[in-house]
Amino acid sequence: MKLSILGARVIDPASGLDQVTDLHLEAGKLIAIGAAPAGFSASETIDAKGLVAAPGLVDLNVALREPGYSRKGNITSETRAAAAGGVTSLCCPPHTKPVLDTSAVTELILDRAREAGNCKVFPIGALSKGLEGEQLAELIALRDAGCVAFGNGLESFRSTRTLCRALEYAATFDLTVIFHSQDRDLAEGGLAHEGAVASFLGLPGIPETAETVALARDLLLVEQSGVRAHFSQLTSARGVALIAQAQARGLPVTADVALYQLILTDEALIDFSSLYHVQPPLRTRADRDGLRAAVKSGVVSAISSHHQPHERDAKLAPFGATEPGISSVELLLPLAMTLVEDGLLDLPTLLARLSGGPAEALRLPAGKLAVGSAADLVLFDPASSTIAGEHWLSKGENCPFIGHSLPATVRYTLVDGRISYQA
Amino acid sequence: MTPLDAKRPLQLNAQGQLQHFLSLDGLPRELLTEILDTADSFLEVGGRAVKKVPLLRGKTICNVFFENSTRTRTTFELAAQRLSADVITLNVSTSSASKGETLLDTLRNLEAMAADMFVVRHGDSGAAHFIAEHVCPQVAIINGGDGRHAHPTQGMLDMLTIRRHKGSFENLSVAIVGDILHSRVARSNMLALKTLGCPDIRVIAPKTLLPIGIEQYGVKVYTDMTEGLKDVDVVIMLRLQRERMSGGLLPSEGEFYRLFGLTTARLAGAKPDAIVMHPGPINRGVEIESAVADGNQSVILNQVTYGIAVRMAVLSMAMSGQTAQRQFEQEKAQ
Numbered sequence: 148m149k150l151s152i153l154g155a156r157v158i159d160p161a162s163g164l165d166q167v168t169d170l171h172l173e174a175g176k177l178i179a180i181g182a183a184p185a186g187f188s189a190s191e192t193i194d195a196k197g198l199v200a201a202p203g204l205v206d207l208n209v210a211l212r213e214p215g216y217s218r219k220g221n222i223t224s225e226t227r228a229a230a231a232g233g234v235t236s237l238c239c240p241p242h243t244k245p246v247l248d249t250s251a252v253t254e255l256i257l258d259r260a261r262e263a264g265n266c267k268v269f270p271i272g273a274l275s276k277g278l279e280g281e282q283l284a285e286l287i288a289l290r291d292a293g294c295v296a297f298g299n300g301l302e303s304f305r306s307t308r309t310l311c312r313a314l315e316y317a318a319t320f321d322l323t324v325i326f327h328s329q330d331r332d333l334a335e336g337g338l339a340h341e342g343a344v345a346s347f348l349g350l351p352g353i354p355e356t357a358e359t360v361a362l363a364r365d366l367l368l369v370e371q372s373g374v375r376a377h378f379s380q381l382t383s384a385r386g387v388a389l390i391a392q393a394q395a396r397g398l399p400v401t402a403d404v405a406l407y408q409l410i411l412t413d414e415a416l417i418d419f420s421s422l423y424h425v426q427p428p429l430r431t432r433a434d435r436d437g438l439r440a441a442v443k444s445g446v447v448s449a450i451s452s453h454h455q456p457h458e459r460d461a462k463l464a465p466f467g468a469t470e471p472g473i474s475s476v477e478l479l480l481p482l483a484m485t486l487v488e489d490g491l492l493d494l495p496t497l498l499a500r501l502s503g504g505p506a507e508a509l510r511l512p513a514g515k516l517a518v519g520s521a522a523d524l525v526l527f528d529p530a531s532s533t534i535a536g537e538h539w540l541s542k543g544e545n546c547p548f549i550g551h552s553l554p555a556t557v558r559y560t561l562v563d564g565r566i567s568y569q570a
Numbered sequence: 571m572t573p574l575d576a577k578r579p580l581q582l583n584a585q586g587q588l589q590h591f592l593s594l595d596g597l598p599r600e601l602l603t604e605i606l607d608t609a610d611s612f613l614e615v616g617g618r619a620v621k622k623v624p625l626l627r628g629k630t631i632c633n634v635f636f637e638n639s640t641r642t643r644t645t646f647e648l649a650a651q652r653l654s655a656d657v658i659t660l661n662v663s664t665s666s667a668s669k670g671e672t673l674l675d676t677l678r679n680l681e682a683m684a685a686d687m688f689v690v691r692h693g694d695s696g697a698a699h700f701i702a703e704h705v706c707p708q709v710a711i712i713n714g715g716d717g718r719h720a721h722p723t724q725g726m727l728d729m730l731t732i733r734r735h736k737g738s739f740e741n742l743s744v745a746i747v748g749d750i751l752h753s754r755v756a757r758s759n760m761l762a763l764k765t766l767g768c769p770d771i772r773v774i775a776p777k778t779l780l781p782i783g784i785e786q787y788g789v790k791v792y793t794d795m796t797e798g799l800k801d802v803d804v805v806i807m808l809r810l811q812r813e814r815m816s817g818g819l820l821p822s823e824g825e826f827y828r829l830f831g832l833t834t835a836r837l838a839g840a841k842p843d844a845i846v847m848h849p850g851p852i853n854r855g856v857e858i859e860s861a862v863a864d865g866n867q868s869v870i871l872n873q874v875t876y877g878i879a880v881r882m883a884v885l886s887m888a889m890s891g892q893t894a895q896r897q898f899e900q901e902k903a904q
Contacts (some may be wrong), residue, residue, distance in 0.1 A: 343783030347595075349695035349718030349754060352782065419696030463674055463704060465694035467717070 149173045155195035160499030161515035172522040175563035202502040203235025203523035205514050207451040209476050215244025220456035220542040226265035228541035230560045230568035232479035235523035236513040241273040248273035248284040250292035265567050269295040280304040298325030314372035323375040328365050333357035340413040340430040358386045366393045377508050378402040382427045384437020391446045401508035403449035421462045421469035422547040448504035452476040456543020474543030481533040481553035488554045522564035531556040583895035588887045590711040592698045593720040594761040608883035625886045626655035632685040633659040636692040646689045649881035677705045695719035710888040725758030727880040731873050735845050743770040748808035749779045755849045760787040774798035778819040802840045807848045810857050823856045833859045845869045
């Protein structure tokens with residue numbers, strides 16, 4: 148199929164391109180920007196006047212819940228939701244049942260994702276067997292099956308020595324390790340950021356030091372082992388300051404934040420609404436400001452949804468008995484556009500953090516509009532708005548943004564030149 | 571889909587009357603004073619030969635306790651009986667929950683038995699809010715203690731105790747001593763004292779037993795008992811749970827008593843007519859000396875008596891708030 152997208156404002160943060168022009172697609176690839184190549188005649192065109200065309204969004208953390216948690220979501224439902232949010236590539240975390248620590252589970256996920264055809268899926272393998280933090284998973288078998296990086300989630304290693312060896316082993320083969328730095332002991336039993344709000348509500352706290360103590364240790368271990376490292380889901384201003392320091396002394400580490408951490412603070416908990424129960428927790432305004440500044444400066448190069456769909460019952464209990472997580476991948480673009488609307492980021496920078504930044508962090512073949520590369524695109528109307536929840540594709544309705552009017556509307560998402568979502 | 575987190579003032583009906591009693595947060599001074607005045611009038615009922623008034627005749631009150639309790643449960647039962655309500659008490663910790671039934675299902679079953687009011691105690695902070703929001707909007711929910719968050723009837727009975735012994739709150743110094751961090755009683759007391767205009771609220775505890783950001787309650791923090799008790803009118807001691815010795819919060823009961831135990835000598839630093847309070851059950855020799863607990867400044871047993879009156883006040887006010895709200899909704903529908 149030959150497709151021409153006419154008259155869009157084409158923004159490619161990777162190359163600095165930002166102009167109104169045409170895009171021409173053939174056989175799943177972007178073959179020209181601007182004038183059509185000689186002899187090209189489009190079988191289909193999209194009139195994209197007034198729309199922005201950008202690299203398809205790359206989300207580093209979307210829980211697909213399959214295999215094992217089909218009551219919460221499945222690969223088809225959650226990748227459809229992602230496509231609606233403008234996502235063309237996503238990474239899924241290893242927290243499945245069975246855990247994503249074998250090539251069989253990896254292949255199952257990749258097969259189902261291909262069948263669904265909504266998004267390119269890049270699995271994150273478990274760093275340790277069963278995520279138990281004791282024995283290394285077969286990292287090379289997992290890599291060969293398609294895992295692009297390895298992590299252990301918030302389940303930390305019991306022994307620092309074992310973690311250290313895991314990093315050295317990963318470094319041997321130039322594998323990327325993803326850290327969710329949180330000290331298990333300091334976070335134990337905690338439900339909310341340890342601060343005035345949690346104290347008032349009588350909720351057990353998770354101190355900022357749960358993140359910073361673990362982060363400082365992990366950064367030193369990364370430096371010693373020389374492993375490629377990505378730090379995921381940072382929540383505190385001091386945490387991103389530690390990343391900035393490490394980068395300043397030449398350590399090639401990258402980092403992401405959850406989009407909702409750039410919008411919400413722990414003040415949202417004041418009525419005990421379980422929709423705001425997330426792990427790691429929402430922190431203070433000062434932390435949110437610190438995260439926003441780090442995203443702007445590029446210390447944090449990726450914004451991800453950290454999508455965690457749940458069945459209704461998982462959130463229908465007193466706060467402490469509910470499961471943590473927010474379902475929001477299908478709002479990724481419009482929700483992120485609130486950062487532009489509020490003057491915190493300019494549009495090209497935002498798009499960089501949602502595409503090129505995350506793709507580079509995990510070396511994914513995505514995130515830029517280059518002639519000859521896969522035609523993974525999002526076309527959105529920046530002047531329109533989205534009523535969150537008007538249509539809902541994810542199985543998880545656990546989203547505190549439902550009902551809000553958000554800036555911009557995704558019109559088309561294209562994966563390999565094929566329309567995977569159309570509003 | 572509709573927003574799941576639509577905010578509304580849960581405790582008050584359209585006319586600003588109590589329809590649930592979940593926490594003292596956000597309740598105006600007039601309402602707290604009304605509770606105290608109503609409780610005062612019920613105290614007379616307790617003194618009569620026939621201790622019943624017919625205010626809640628025909629109403630069914632379920633006490634649902636997910637946590638153990640003796641004092642609170644019994645005084646709620648007595649309060650309901652003195653208001654002529656039918657009362658049933660369930661200790662859920664020993665029944666449904668152990669069979670795997672969810673909180674939601676347990677309460678829906680009770681709701682189906684046409685209960686008019688639930689008194690709930692639960693180990694999770696926010697449990698009473700959750701129930702009022704999600705389970706049964708037509709049923710008045712009274713918080714009998716939720717996690718570390720709130721114990722509003724205890725807070726109000728403590729206020730009644732103070733008012734009956736000290737007359738008012740305007741010129742008082744009140745010290746709350748001990749495990750503030752884990753205490754829902756302390757949180758409710760701090761809120762009530764502030765709302766009622768107490769100018770000098772002190773908390774006395776080691777840093778391990780103080781929640782972060784306690785200044786938001788408008789209290790002064792002391793880590794020295796002698797300094798903190800100087801010239802106070804009221805001393806509220808808190809119970810110290812045994813399990814606090816593990817995890818490094820405190821070295822031992824002995825060391826806690828040495829630093830923060832209320833002894834006759836320490837109490838001498840307070841005003842000569844200072845009263846000593848404790849929500850019970852007391853640990854003699856851990857947070858309080860027997861001579862103080864049994865001494866003439868102690869009003870610990872008065873608190874229990876006042877607790878019945880305060881609970882009668884809250885039950886009757888919440889029920890009438892619910893009735894008014896139903897009438898209001900019916901009229902609006904017509």
